[in-house]
Amino acid sequence: MPEMPEVESLRRFLTERCVGRTVARVDLAAFTALKTYDPPLTALHGLPISQVRRRGKFLAMDCQGLWLVFHLARAGWLRWREELPSTPPRPGKGPLALRVTLDDDSGFELTEAGTTRKLAVHVVTDLEQVPHIASLGPDPMADDFTPEVLGEILGRAGRAQLKGVLRDQRLIAGIGNAYSDEILHAARLSPYKPANSLDEAGVGALYEVLRHELSEAMRRAEGLAAKDLKGEKKLGMKVHGRTGQPCPVCGDTVREVSFHDSSLQYCPTCQTGGKPLADRRMSRLLK
The missing domain is CATH 1.10.8.50 (Helicase, Ruva Protein; domain 3)
Structure with missing residues (x-):
């Protein structure tokens, strides 16, 4: 399971490659991964990415106040690709859960190995709308964690x-x-x-x-x-x-x-x- 050090490194990785770019499309391949329905994933299309934040083991991308939030859980991972396929993925096939394509055709895929599906994706207007984020304790690397x-x-x-x-x-x-x-x-x-x-x-x-x-x-x-x-x-x-x-x-x-x-x-x-x-x-x- 990715923990804070790996998730923080992924945050920096995504910040370097995604901030300043625009979301071209988001494709859902595993319907069980999506935990929210309003706003829909399509609301992210065409929005610029201004920042990537971490809350505990959660990653959150800010797209003009609309947040794409995901938790990789035990068997999930993020795979970056310099060029993503132009055709949408087929739902339910293989480990792919979500694909985010940017305006230069690069982007990332969220994958999950095994049969236990715990990877979670949310689209929210406030990070506190994700229940597990709202209940998080303090970050152990924060300045105020004494x-x-x-x-x-x-x-x-x-x-x-x-x-x-x-x-x-x-x-x-x-x-x-x-x-x-x-x-x-x-x-x-x-x-x-x-x-x-x-x-x-x-x-x-x-x-x-x-x-x-x-x-x-x-x-x-x-x-x-x-x-x-x-x-x-x-x-x-x-x-x-x-x-x-x-x-x-x-x-x-x-x-x-x-x-x-x-x-x-x-x-x-x-x-x-x-x-x-x-x-x-x-x-x-x-x-």
Whole structure:
């Protein structure tokens, strides 16, 4: 799933290539992707693009006050093409969900792999009209996201696990499964540690690690073409997606805890005092 660093890089990529150009046409290939109907997609035709913004994991293109908003979800991606086909795509064929053609025939396509359709597209006059944007928590890279703000979030979360708090978009916008694993590994914290158990020094340390990990991820992604972002993200991971491999910090084996629709990775030596976390799903499978 693209998370804040990749989505921010896509924002810069689209800003460079789209701002100042005009939308020639927008073609919908996956009807389930479109979550709004008024204004219609055709209302974007002929409008100039003035800016591209990011809200959490959402991207939004401003076309004279009409916003094309999209969320790539778990299996979605953006593919840039210098020349798009002149014929509209056939609905329901392949991974293509949406195509945006600009006035020079370049543009981008939104695609989604697999059979679970979660990619979402909205056309709105106000970003707050997108329900999930209206409920987003603060951006962790914003100037006003301070250690005190993080401390308040963790305190209100009570004994909720740190992993879940970092991933909850209503609490902190933009961090997902991968970067929450990386942040907790770098901070040497168990993903199951209660959010309100950190003292002031612990909150400050987590804050510094969180900002550093996201900043470094954005630095690595800076200037990359959209097609190269996935590979860079994977290469930058120290524990996420590296089950069974040695921890680059201590050499212990990276472990995994599986859930019904996701998994987390961690290093026992670095994060849990050498004790493996219970993985009830795997235990049931081994019986």
